[in-house]
Amino acid sequence: MNYVIYGEEKLLMEQKLTALKKKYHIHEEEMNMMTYWCNETPMSAIIEDALTPPFLTEYKMIVVKNPLFLTTQKQKDVSEEDIKMFLKYLSQENPTTVFVIYHDQKNFDERKKVVKTIRKSTQFIDVEKMDYHQLYKVTAQAIKSRHCEIEEDALELFLSRMPSDLLEISQEVNKLCLYTNHITKEVIDVMVVKQVEENVFELTKAILNKELAKSIQIYKDLIMNNEEPIKLIVLIANSMRLLYQVKLLDRKGYNDREIGQILSLNPYRLKYVRQDGKDYDIQELLKKIDELSELDVQIKTGKIDRYRGLELFLMRLGGNSEWNH
Structure with missing residues (x-):
């Protein structure tokens, strides 16, 4: 089972990864999940682990982060042989390994043969950034779920001061709801730094x-x-x-x-x-x-x-x- 979780909305990407863990009963305390960074671990070691059967569990998960060789950037320590090894693994697919390529930027180089190939041999989970109206709705729901309320003009001001990044918005919402359960424009002025x-x-x-x-x-x-x-x-x-x-x-x-x-x-x-x-x-x-x-x-x-x-x-x-x- 090969997946690519790809996008810029880090919170939603983490939720997608969590959903995959739940689907395949992956629990880090059971030692059936490993995360590798491509710029730190040789491709041969990653593939060797992916081919190794899980120990006392039905599935294991390999998460590969920072795959610069798939992007417009250069990764000197990944050779053509490494890429061939990588593609060979994806074409064969180990039925007991959930292999996840996880990349939190939108810079895959679609001209590269390796990118074209993985689009055919893996399941892409493309996480799009939310637009303003989606952020507005999700933020309002997040505040309500914490048993707080926010005035409409305060919510508009809050979103105008935040980057359109759901993870940062979530962290700031936590801070606001710890401060008060009724968020006004004046509270936003005090608590949220102006851009x-x-x-x-x-x-x-x-x-x-x-x-x-x-x-x-x-x-x-x-x-x-x-x-x-x-x-x-x-x-x-x-x-x-x-x-x-x-x-x-x-x-x-x-x-x-x-x-x-x-x-x-x-x-x-x-x-x-x-x-x-x-x-x-x-x-x-x-x-x-x-x-x-x-x-x-x-x-x-x-x-x-x-x-x-x-x-x-x-x-x-x-x-x-x-x-x-």
């Missing part, structure tokens, strides 16, 4: 609203958190470009669902981008994007210091040309 993009969007709004003091304060906070000015320039430009794209698509008559799909935005963020961007002029957005692009070039060509350059860009909001620390 740098959220702070940059606040900075972007302050720039567009010509709020000099607020812009400087947010900038200082970001620099204190070791954010690089060049990275901030790119993120500010991206935020302005997003505002521009939403306004443009809105003018063309696209609805929220269509805009969200085109720009890969979750509904919560789209709601606030649309709301915050309604008063901004498209030409002003394009002008600021051009200014940031020019600033980026000046910094990278050594014409201006990266910190001073971004500071002067912000100071022009107040009509000043210098900022004395």
